[in-house]
Amino acid sequence: MVVRGLAGLAGLLAVLEVLPRTPLVSADYLPPASTIGRAFWHLLGEGTFWSALGDTLTGWGTGLAIAVLAGVAAGVVIGSVPVLRAATASTIEFLRPIPSVALIPVAVLLYGTDLRSKLLLVVYASFWQVLVQVLAGLQDADPVAQDTARSYRLGTWGRIRYVLWPTALPYVMTGVRLAATVALVLAVTAELVIGAPGLGQQLAVAQTSGAVPEVYALVLTTGLIGVAVNLAARAVEHRVLHWHQSQRGESQAR
């Protein structure tokens, strides 16, 4: 599995190395993989690169944390009160599809280019991912289990704690995993378009400077972060849900 994956990557690199040397594409706009690699190596030695990386990760992590907390809290409250769920359903369906990037002008007016602009976009986009999953998870709770809990006179908190939450948790983790990826996309977008400090802003500067290999090197960096984020989210999911059947099968196979 891993070997085949690496072979695929090596193949892609080989194509990237050869393609710019043919008349099909110009090396001015798609430099060979080795040139991009050198630019990437050069970036690693720059202080500005590391502080940009830090800015991007700060925006991503803070935004994600706020979105997950707010999404879970709002989801549990709305999802466990049927009246609230009915009353908010249309509002959620109206707000959810608004693309976060459409809020860029609002973010600039409110906060300029600082971290809060980035957070506004990141939180808005990832909040819905979590909220919708939490709501779906709560709805999935077994009615018999709920009735049983009621007949045993479990209070609201008890029912959330012992019946609703364990059912919802796999959904919540899926929401967190989706939100983690979306948050990264929005963090980089905010930097690229608004000019908030971070890798996206470095990318914009490289682009306006016509520094093509650096552009590709920075794109590569964001791609690597994306892979890392996804792997980390899966690892967290696996640990939190180690008791759940979706994860147990995998554990036995090991």
Added chain:
Amino acid sequence: MQRRILGLALAAVTVAGVAGCGSSDSASSAASPAGDGKTTQVTVGVIPIVDVAPLYLGQKRGFFGSRGIELKMVTAQGGAAIIPGVVSGQFQFGFSNTTSLMLAQTKGVPVKSVVNGAASNGKVGADVTAVLVKKDSSIKSAKDLAGHTVAVNTLQNIGDTTVRESVRKDGGDPAEVKFVEIPFDQMPAALDGGRVDAAWMGEPAQTIAKAQGARAVASPFAETDPNLTVATYFTSTKIAQQNPDLVKKFNEAMTESLKYASEHPDEARQILTTYTKISGDVLTKLTLPNWPAQVDTASLEKLAGLGEQDGIFGGKKPDIGALFS
């Protein structure tokens, strides 16, 4: 496991809280008024291009620090983020081309230019912007642009307005030129790939395209007016009224910076490496603008007239005296 999740949640809340405090602190200090003898933090919204080199050079040379101004440059992708940023008070000053400022003024956006930014160097054939065509193009001079597609970075702005003037002066029909919007950095590829017949480029796109064999057929800025004031630094009318002292100090420091940059072009070129990723051949070859200390009012009147002719101000007339005095 439950406890672990609680711990994780607590940690996240703490991180969010700390970040929240940090950002509100920086915002309040940035908005503090200019006190006597105290340092004022001033945020300037700029585009990371050659034209703003004097600002960075002036900061490095201490022209701002000696006047109690601590500069913080924020680079935006374009004027779209800078004008709203200045008007809403996120930035105290911003950098913008003069047509955009006139457009803002005619739309009732409260902006006021405070000091010169950059000007055409007046050299036809070697100005800061040029209309470029492919080496083997049939277009030989500006009048041949009629009937062809020309790329500009923003429609209805300083680019198409001055390109039309070049075509007009060369005896062509400016109404016959078709303009399309493409960002500067994508223009060399668009021209090379034949997606457009010609492209109006600034630096460093111009130098990059020339290295690929592109040929200049017009110098719209220099042809419109050899002293054309291309861009200025501006503030909101609110800051101009409430904090004239800060505006005065910024003007003085910037004037000194413009003078210094004009006298030390090599240093101006070198400072580019600190805020752009321009390097190598392009860095040594790119064309610098002129950095006069004063705006050229006559050239701005001309530019406003061209904009009116093109109908970009919606039938209104920019008040040059009020905007650039």
